[in-house]
């Protein structure tokens with residue numbers, strides 16, 4: 612099958628909107644592959660932090676992204692041989708990821724890697740620019756959002772469940788500054804793609820959100 616005919620569902624949205632969970636569930640249901648593009652920015656940030664790379668040196672961070680030994684296997688994420696599934700979820704790494712994601716050469720370095728996830732029978736791609744930049748021809752595009760309060764509650768629960776400590780006020784502040792950075796950056800800012808279905812999940816269960824996306828896909 613030519614690569615461009617492999618179906619893609621893009622799910623973009625702000626941090627902690629629930630898109631990761633929804634994307635996983637939709638991919639499982641359809642037997643599709645999953646691209647967690649945020650994990651690539653998190654892996655780049657973690658790798659750069661560990662190497663002591665100057666995070667404001669665009670060229671140096673892009674080099675880290677270009678040679679990223681990323682591996683996804685059985686729901687686990689590896690940097691080389693190390694399982695970093697847990698480490699990349701730390702707030703510090705998320706904040707760094709959001710900062711380096713504003714650097715055009717870093718985005719460029721991760722471009723081809725992301726296209727490579729498009730494999731039969733299909734792909735669910737989760738991120739910020741999946742429908743606008745990486746897979747603009749996707750069959751079904753979704754922009755998933757939720758109020759900042761609902762997202763802070765979800766992130767709080769996620770962090771506590773994963774054994775990290777968390778403070779609600781700090782989280783709210785973090786989310787707001789990440790939203791501002793992700794939506795206002797010059798390259799690939801977070802905006803709904805043309806033709807995207809907008810889904811506000813503030814008062815919606817995961818099951819309802821998954822059902823809605825599957826229905827849109829079935830009718831796309």
Ligand code: DC
Nearest residue numbers: 626648649652708709712738739740
């Ligand atoms: O989805 P996430 O929280 O794991 O993403 C971490 C950061 O990576 C996010 O704040 C912005 C950046 N990102 C991006 O710029 N483009 C993407 N497609 C995915 C994530």
